[in-house]
Structure formats: C-alpha cells, structure tokens
Amino acid sequence: MTLSHKSIAKQLLIDIGNTRTKYCFVINGELQPVNYCDNQGLLAQWFSQHWLDVEQIVFASVAQLGFSNLLTQWAAQNHIPCLQVTSPVTAFGVVNGYDNHRQLGVDRWLAVLGAHKRFPNQNCIIVDAGTATTIDYLDKAGQHQGGWILAGIETLFTSIQANTANVQGEQLDIEKLAFGQNTNDNLAQAAWASTLGLIQQAIQLAEQQGASIDQVIMTGGNGHRLAEMLAEQHIPTSYHPLLVFEGLSCYLTESE
Numbered sequence: 001m002t003l004s005h006k007s008i009a010k011q012l013l014i015d016i017g018n019t020r021t022k023y024c025f026v027i028n029g030e031l032q033p034v035n036y037c038d039n040q041g042l043l044a045q046w047f048s049q050h051w052l053d054v055e056q057i058v059f060a061s062v063a064q065l066g067f068s069n070l071l072t073q074w075a076a077q078n079h080i081p082c083l084q085v086t087s088p089v090t091a092f093g094v095v096n097g098y099d100n101h102r103q104l105g106v107d108r109w110l111a112v113l114g115a116h117k118r119f120p121n122q123n124c125i126i127v128d129a130g131t132a133t134t135i136d137y138l139d140k141a142g143q144h145q146g147g148w149i150l151a152g153i154e155t156l157f158t159s160i161q162a163n164t165a166n167v168q169g170e171q172l173d174i175e176k177l178a179f180g181q182n183t184n185d186n187l188a189q190a191a192w193a194s195t196l197g198l199i200q201q202a203i204q205l206a207e208q209q210g211a212s213i214d215q216v217i218m219t220g221g222n223g224h225r226l227a228e229m230l231a232e233q234h235i236p237t238s239y240h241p242l243l244v245f246e247g248l249s250c251y252l253t254e255s256e
Contacts, residue, residue: 012051013248014059015107016042016067024245025054026252031242042067044074057082058251060106060244085110085251092116092250097136097144105134108147110247112138115217117246122214125202128243129222131155133195135202139211150198153222156191177229195222196229203235219243 011026019039025032037046051057057075061068061084068084075082087109089101094116098104108128115126115138126136129152136147151159161168167183177193180186203213216237218227227239240246 010054011056011058011252012054013245013252014057014061014071015110015244015248016059016061016063016071018063021063021067022245023051024242026249031245031249034242034245039063039067042070044070047071047074048078052078054080056080056252058085058248059083060085060110060248062106083251085248093120093142094138095143097146104144107244108134108136110244111217111219112136112144112247113250114219114240114243114246116142117250118240118243119215119217123206123211125199125206125213125216126243127199127216127218127220127223127226129153129195129218129220129226133198133220133222135198137202137206140214145206145209148198148202150195153191153195156194157187160187176232192226192229195226199226199230200235217243 009028012023013026014021014023016039021037021039021042022034023037024034057071057080059071059082072082072084085106087096087101087104087106089096092113094113096104096109111126111128115124121140123140124138126138128134131152132155133150133152134147135150137145139145167187170184174188174192177196178189180189199216203216206213214236216230216235218224218237218239219241223241224239227237230237
C-alpha cells in the first residue's frame with residue numbers, strides 16, 4: 001500500500017524508535033534536515049504544534065503499538081493521510097530475503113530500499129552502524145540476500161567491561177587501526193576492528209557467491225567513521241545519513 005502523490009508541497013517522514021523519534025520534512029520533493037524528539041513527548045498536543053501543516057505522513061515504528069495508534073488516530077482526526085510502513089515480501093523492485101518477511105526490522109528494510117533507490121542495478125553491502133550494527137547484502141537484481149546483526153561499536157566496547165573486573169576502558173575513539181598497547185586501546189581497537197572485519201567478510205562472502213560488490217553503503221551514527229576507514233583500504237564506500245528516510249520517501253513518491 002502506498003499513498004498517491006498529488007502535488008503535495010510539505011510531507012512528513014517519521015522513524016519512531018524505542019526511546020527516540022526522528023522525523024524529516026519533505027518540501028517540494030527535497031528531504032530536509034532530521035529532527036529528534038524523545039518518545040515521552042509524543043502526545044497529540046505536540047503533534048498539533050509541530051506537524052499540523054503537513055499534507056501527508058509516512059512513518060515506520062519499532063516502538064510500542066501505542067505510539068503508532070496515537071499518531072494514526074491524530075492524523076485521522078485532522079484529515080491527514082497517514083501510512084505506516086512495515087516490511088513486505090516485495091516493493092519498489094526489491095525482494096525481502098527473510099524466510100518470514102515480517103521479521104526483518106523495518107529500518108533495515110528501509111535502508112535496503114534507500115540503497116536500491118540510490119544505487120540501482122548494483123551489488124551493495126548496506127551497513128547501519130548504530131546501537132546494533134546490521135549488515136545486508138542486496139544484489140543488482142534487487143534481491144535482498146539476507147545479512148547479519150552485530151552488537152554496535154559502543155556495546156562491544158562496554159559489554160566486556162560490564163562482565164569483567166579488571167578489563168576497563170574509557171576512550172572509544174581511535175585515529176586509525178592499530179594493535180593496542182594498553183587495556184583501553186585493546187578494547188577500542190577491537191570494537192572497531194571486529195566491525196570492519198565483519199564488513200570485509202560480507203564482501204568476501206558475496207564474492208564467493210559470484211557477485212562483485214560495487215558499493216558499501218554506510219548509515220547510522222558510526223557509519224561516517226567506518227566509511228573513512230574502509231575508504232583507506234580502497235573499498236568503494238559512501239556514507240548516507242538519510243538512507244532510512246530515502247527508503248521511506250519511496251512510499252510518498254509512487255504515483256497512482
């Protein structure tokens with residue numbers, strides 16, 4: 001299901017997370033900067049203060065059902081067309097690779113969709129590096145081949161500290177990959193190296209299956225730094241912070 005495009009000047013894309021919501025206006029077809037709000041503030045009154053002037057809403061949510069219901073009810077009361085996106089079997093030339101299509105996280109689906117929109121007919125590895133790091137392989141025919149989920153870099157850095165008494169660190173940032181010569185650097189370097197290694201392994205596995213990867217597409221909070229590191233290794237990489245919203249925008253722009 002998609003919403004028809006009828007010369008709408010101001011539209012709204014929303015990504016509702018577990019604790020925080022990101023939203024992005026689309027004005028005359030152009031994505032605007034992302035805004036953020038805590039989910040605790042998502043009330044009908046807040047919607048009216050910030051979103052009442054939009055003519056169309058498309059959203060995705062991984063939060064409790066109550067947030068989605070509140071938004072759709074508010075939109076209906078204000079006569080604003082509103083569509084919630086979930087992970088389908090196929091849409092916009094992309095085929096979901098999960099055995100049960102509903103189990104693929106909607107943000108992952110949207111990132112894959114955004115990658116296909118931006119890089120059509122290319123074999124892509126899509127990496128969303130946030131709280132978790134997800135890796136997905138999309139082939140040039142639009143078939144999502146599946147992927148992996150790894151703890152995010154911050155989680156890798158802190159989880160071992162939470163479960164050991166004498167392995168502790170404070171500084172996660174690194175200038176470049178190197179062998180650590182103190183405990184902090186061992187932890188930090190390992191967090192970045194393991195994530196980079198997983199991306200490299202995904203590239204190699206796709207090649208073993210007969211595909212040459214044209215592009216590694218990065219998004220998420222750690223995506224920019226990872227893209228820099230991969231580029232230093234001469235791996236074709238690009239960073240797209242709005243990738244999920246680019247996927248959401250597909251549901252706005254399809255004509256009847």
